[in-house]
Amino acid sequence: AARPPPPGNDPAAADRARARLDELRFSLVPEQERPAGAGAVDRALTHCAAALRYAGPQVLRILRLARPYPGAARLTAVTAQALRAAAAGLPRTGPVPDTGVLERELAAFDTARAAEPRPDRTDRADRTDRGGRSDRSDRTDRTDRTDRTDRGGRGGRSDRARPALGTAALDAAEGARFVLRAVRVGRRAPLPPDETPADQRPGPFWYAYDPAPLLRWRRFRANLTPRSVAFRNALRTAGALGAARLLAGGLDLSHGFWVLLATLTLMRTSAADTRMTLRPALVGTALGAAATAAVLLAVGEHPLVYALALPPVMLIAFTAGPALGQAWGQGLFTLVVALVFTQLAPASWRLAEARVVNVAAGAAIGLLAGLCAWPRGGAQDLRRRTAALLEDSADALRETVAVLTGTGRPGGALRRARTSALLTEAMYAQYRCERHDPAGDGPSWQAAVLAGQHAVRGAEPLLARIPPGTAAPHRGGARVLVGHADEVAAAFRRQAAALRAREPAGAAHPAVARAGAALVAELDGGPAPGSDGRVSLHAVDVAVWLAGLLDDLQQIHEPG
Structure with a gap:
């Protein structure tokens, strides 16, 4: 008979969780709702959102491991309650969530699992030599004994899964704690003092x-910095507006400021986007100018009529215009401009003609500016920027493991990686605001940013929970962890090189798979030769984090 799936191994629940996490993709959030401001909220x-995307894979890892482990089950249940509290606290009308219960459960679980007896390779070999079968007298946990018996004597494998399961539960709870704190910052609730060591600041919530x-x-x-998408857009906009001012002044265009306004409103971050907006803008402006000329010829010099018509036309132009599209927006705005100018001075149908000429001139300047400066917009530099992020992340993870194992000291790599992540997120946001060829075979940029x-x-x-130099209880274990790091x-650098070289996105995939297999084998195989016979829980925490990063790299080969 087929063995039933382990408790909690629900594929439907995992699929639902992945679908909800996928809704956090920046491209799926309406542009007006994207939290892109500089403020703390x-x-x-x-x-x-970043903390949720970190906690999600840890919860999915718990579903995959699925072993009877009462302590991890309790911590996971408290984590679920914390995430529900965070969801309720996100609306400004909901209660502000508290982190106290989760933090106490985190501390209790970490203490309890450190006190648990853990099987090791040396003890198992000794028991086997003494009688050909394992001595089970030291198994004090009834749940674990039942689990080992049910699995037909494969107790060692179940025991070795417990540290990884505990780490996954701990990481999920840490992610939920970050979510709670982020929600509290968003609700402007008080936070405890920053506990980040001075040599590792700024901490994760420095902005609070x-x-x-x-x-x-x-x-x-x-x-x-020239690497900033905002800096480049500012330079291009300034150059385009300067050129528009010179053209309007040199040609002595009537109402020349319309040239600058058209340049500002029609220019996009890439030449392709500017070209796409050019036709509807010109068509809408021409139709609006025709309607304006008809109104001016029909009404004549009666300012009161224009004054009465201006409010409803403005209301329709600024509310319905953007929703109806670029052509409607430009056409209605042309009519609004004409109605405004009729209040200042007598106007004829030539006002509409001047509007068409100025908009065409401004659009042409915007298009030329897009062609001459950064013509491909965010897509041009996203590949280079993402590769730099992966390289900075490689330095950060290597330095983190060195600090935790006592084989190195902090050198600011984590701070540089955090800054690199912010710049890449801005570049990715810019990229998602632009039009792209759906047939393109680029990698999953979202997965690369998440890595x-x-x-x-x-x-x-890890740096907050594990004292420096204590991740491995012996030099051999430290060497193993540093080797895995x-x-x-x-693997991160190979993926970065593949991106820079525009090789297929999965070029580094086999190497990633080999590194992941070696890491899992090390975790499953117990302590290294020459150790004290036990696997440090801190070492397991670090190893599971590294394995999760390899899982992230494997997702980059999927197009998206």
């Missing part, structure tokens, strides 16, 4: 402790 909402003007200054200063985010989000709780970092 918008930053907290972005942080909340700074006033709004300072946050805006930090955003401005962070974008003062960098998870490197940062995973390192932060080198393999994962190398």
Whole structure:
């Protein structure tokens, strides 16, 4: 008979969870609702989404491991309650969630699992030599004994799954704690003092402790780099407006400021987008000019009629116009402009003619600016920026493992990776605002950005929870962890090189799979030779984090 699936291994639930996490993709959030501001509230909402995307895979890992483990089950249940509280607290009318219960459960679970007896390779071999069968006298947990018996004597495998299951439950709870804190920041609730060590600051919630003007200054200063999408857009806009002003002045165009306005409103971040908006803008302006000329010829010089017509026309233009499309918006705006100018001075049908000429001139300048400066918009540099993020993430994860194992000291790699993630997120947001060829075979940029985010989000709780130099209880274990970190970092760099070289997105996939298999085999095989016979739980925490990063890399080969 087929063996029933382990408790909690519900494929439908996993699919539902993946679908809900997929709804957090930036491209699926309406542009007007995207939290892109510099203030603490918008930053907290972005942080909340990133923390959810980190906690989600940990919960899915719990579903895959699915072993009887009462402590992990309780922590996972408290994690679920915390996430429900965060969901209720996101609306401003809901209760502000509290982190106290989850933090106490986290501390209790971490203490309890550290005190649990853990089987090791040496003890199993010794028991086998003494009688040909395992000595079970030291198994004090009835649930574990039942689980081992039910699995036909494969107790060692179940025992070895417990540390990984505990780590997954702990990581999911850490992710939920980040979500709770982000929601509290978004609701402007008080937070405890920043516990990040001085040599690792800024911490994950640095923005919660700074006033709004300072946050805006930090955003401005962070974008003062040629790598910034905002900086490049500002340079291009300034150049286009300067050219529009010179053209309007040189040709002595009537109402020349319309040239600048058309340049500003029609220019997009890529030449393709500007070209796509050009036809509807010109068609709408021409139709609006024709309607304007007809109105001016029919009404004549009667300012009162124009004054009465202006409010309803403005209301329709600024509400229905954007919803109806670019052509309608430009046509209605042309009519509004004509009605405004008739209040200032007598106007004839030539006002409509001047409007068409100026809009055409402004659109042409915008198109030329897009062709001359950064013609491909965010798509041009997203590949380079994402590759840089993966390289910075490789440095950050390697340095994190070195600090935790006592083989190195912090050098600012995590801080650089955090900054790189912010720049890449901005570039990705720009990319998602542009039109792209659906037949393109690019990699999953979202997965690449998430890999960098998870490197940062995973390192932060590890550095907060594990004292430096204690991740491995012996030099052999430290060498093993550092070796695995080198393999994962190398996989990140190979994927970055594949992106830079425009090779197929799955070029690094086999190497990633090999590194992941070696890491899982090490976890499953018990302690390394020459160790004290036990696998450090901190080492398991680090190894599971590294394995999760490899899982993230494997997703990049999927188009998207």
